[in-house]
Amino acid sequence: MGIFDALTTAVGGLQAQSFSLQNISGNIANASTVGYKGINTSFEDLIPDATTPSRQVSGGVTAYAQATISTSGTVSASTVATNMAINGDGFFSVQASTGTVDNQPVFSGITDYTRAGDFQVNANGNLVNGAGYYLMGVTVDSKTGNPTGNVPQVLQFQNNFVPAQATSSIQYAANLPTVPATTASTTAAAGTITGYGGLNTADFTQNPLVLGTPATPFGDNAVTGSAALNQAATPGPITAATLLSGTAPSNSLTSSFVAGNTITVDGQVINFVNTGSTAGTTAVGVTPINIDISDTVGTLLGKIAAITGVAPTINASTGAITLHTGTAANLSVASNNASAFGALGFPTTMTAARTGGGGIGTGFVIGNDLTAFNNESISGGAVTGYNAAGTPVNVQLRWVKSDSAALGSPHQDTWNLFYQTDPTATGTQVGWVNVGQNFTFNSNGSLSSPSGTAITIPGVTVSGQSLGNVSFNLGSNGLTQFASTGGTATINTIQQNGYAAGQLQSVAINNNGLVVGTFSNGQNLDLASVTLSHFNGTNYLQALNGEAYAPTEQSGAAIAGASGTISGSSLEGSNTDIADQFTKLIVTQQAYSANTKVITTANDMVQSLLAVLR
Known part of the structure; x- marks a missing residue:
């Protein structure tokens, strides 16, 4: 070793520091x-060989x-919906195009890896990052969300078309009032299901409740008039002037009927005639x-009794008359003589509905x-x-309360749900269809039946368009019956x-690494899953142009x-620390x-x- 070795070592030092300077320069250049x-x-x-440690010298x-x-690097938000970043371990799988054929990219089949997630959709529907690498992933079924394979492919979303999907389920949650505010309830007789806002099957030509429901037998309903003026109230002999006058006080009136008066009972007309004797009376x-x-x-x-089937009664003390509907039909009474009929204690026209209902449940509401x-x-919403x-079809829903616990045992709060099948139904055409289920409630407002979270509405057809069987899903506590001041259903x-x-x-791209497509029908559907990969020796990957790596x-x-996760609308920046690079730059310069x-x-x-030598 000697002076010339020192020269060689110094030259090696210059080369090493130049190499360091080149790396520092590249890091600073790529800070963004x-x-x-x-x-x-x-x-x-680099230590040269030495026979003994005492003769060893420092090397190059x-x-x-x-x-x-x-x-x-630091992850920051991006305004581009297809940008993404990886939090933690992992790489995007990408391929580089080797050319184009018919304006479509051609690939070599070699997969590279990158963390540069600045992907955007190009004209062909591919997701391409700023360095020109094409994103790979696994397509998923747009209806089920399940992957259609397990081998990543170059993704393309050009002119994707999603077929129509028929309605197979309705998710529903609502609160039904304990007492529904129906139009009929304001005029219904007290103590009837209609009076509690419910449906009276007697008002229907066909019983619309659940198909096959046993009918509630018709019952008689009584209507009592006001106290009638009778002969007992006007002492004196009964004369011809007090017509329709029998024995006082219960069968005599102080008012007169005259020939030509009529009383119509359930459509049958009773005529008043003057023949001078009761011989003019017909059966x-x-x-x-x-x-x-x-x-x-x-x-x-x-x-009147012969027409309705139940004899009216007279209060012997007051003369008040009680009429009965009977069970054959609702009672309807009218007179063309308001004064004389008023003497009987009734207005000119009077109606009363019989109780109960007639006929087995048909499950339909007809036009009539x-x-x-x-x-x-x-x-019930739409x-x-x-x-x-x-x-598209407009599915209209309506609720009817078919029974009320307020009527006393064994009654319980029961509702029926209907959907509109024909908005233009007339006559005997079916307009609304009962879904076929009694919804009953406990006293605390919770649903007691059905016990499950869903029922099936069979063969749903609306305006001639068939939807087939539809699942009506209530979920847990989705349907309740709590008091409501408005008396209407609250649709949640x-x-x-x-x-x-x-x-x-x-x-x-969302935070689950799914490519989500927005379609013209307003649907947001999963199209593909972005796959991640990792390596045992990450820092030994070979760097390629464009922030990509090869194994x-x-x-x-x-x-x-990979253990990392994807953040949508985000970008991972460079991991270069400018301050650290400037410090290394000073050290390198001094060493050089x-x-x-x-x-x-x-x-x-x-x-x-x-x-x-000189």
């Missing part, structure tokens, strides 16, 4: 490069690159039905019964559904899973999956200058040696 991983310089000494130096690929069933004005109130009430149905039901071809959720066909409008023997092959000083000194010593 997305996903860039800086390269540090590692120096190693060489420089090596030290990758920092495993060190993450019910004989046309016409006549009663002589000289006959008694009892005779008139007997005729639409008015009664609307009056005795409340809205949702737009779709058939298999994507045709009403959603369905169908949609029309649609074409892809835009794509975005080496030292890095090992790519391993599918020191090596030049060694060369100058060695040169002076050589010159001195050469001077000896």
Whole structure:
């Protein structure tokens, strides 16, 4: 070893520091490069052989690159929906295009890896980052969200078209009032289901409750008039002037009927005639039905009894008359003589509904019964559904309270749900269909039946469009019956899973690493899953142009999956620390200058040696 070895070592030092300067320069230049991983310089000494340690001298130096690929850069938000960053371990799988054929990129099939997530959609529907690498991933089924394979492919979303999906389920949550505010309830008789806001099957030509529900037998309903003026209230002999006058006080009136007066009971007309004797009175069933004005109130009430099937009664003390509906039909009474009929204690016209209902439940509301149905039901909301071809249909829902615990045991709060099948139904055409389920509630407002979280509505058809069987999902505590001041249903959720066909409008990447497409039908559907890979020897990957890396023997092959997670609308910046690089730059500059000083000194010593020869 000697002066010339010192010159050689100093030259090696210059080369090593130049190598370091080159790395520092590259790091600083790429301080703003997305996903860039800086390269540090590692120096190693080169020791010449020596026979003994005491004769060993310090050797030269060489420089090596030290990758920092495993060190993450800062993640920041981006306004581009297809930008993404990896938090933690992992790399995006990408391929570089080797050319184009028919305006479509051609690939070599070699997969590279990068953390530069500045991907954007190009004209062909590929996701390409700023360095020109094409993103790879696994496509997923847009309806189920399940992967369609497990081998990553170059993703392309050009003109994606999603077919229509028929409505197969409705998600529903609502609170039904304990007492619904229906139109009929304001005029209904107290103590009836209608009076509690419910549906009275007697008002329908077909019982619309659950198909096959045993009918509640019709029952008689009584209506009592006001106290009638009778002969007992006006002492004196009964004369011809007090017509329809029998024995006081219960069968005589102080008012007169005259010939030509009529009383119509359930459509049958009773005519008043004046023949001078009761011989002019005819029996019910004989046309016409006549009663002589000289006959008694009892005779008139007997005729009414023959029509309704139940005899009216008279309060012997007050003369108040009680009429009955019977079970055959609702009672309807009218008179063309307001004064005389008023003497009986009733207005000119009077109606009363029988109790109960007739007929087994049909589960349908026909056109003839639409008015009664609307009056005795409340809205349950509406949702737009779709058939298999994507045709939209308006699914209207209405609730009816078919039983009320307020009526006493064994009654319980029960509701029925209907959907509108034909908005234009008339006559015997079906307008609304009962879903076929009794919804019953406990006293605390919780649903007691059905016990599950969903029922199936069979064969749903709306305006001629078939949706098939539809699942009506209530979830946990989705349907309740709590008191409501408004008496209306409070709809918390009403959603369905169908949609029309649609074409892809835009794509975005979410935080689950899924490529989500927004379609013209308003649907946001998963299109692909971005796959991540990792390496056992991450820092031994071979760097490529454009922040990409290729596997080496030292890095090992790519391993599918990674512990890192994807952040959508984000970018990972360079991991270069400018302050650290400037510090290293100063050290490198000083070391480089020191090596030049060694060369100058060695040169002076050589010159001195050469001077000896002179």
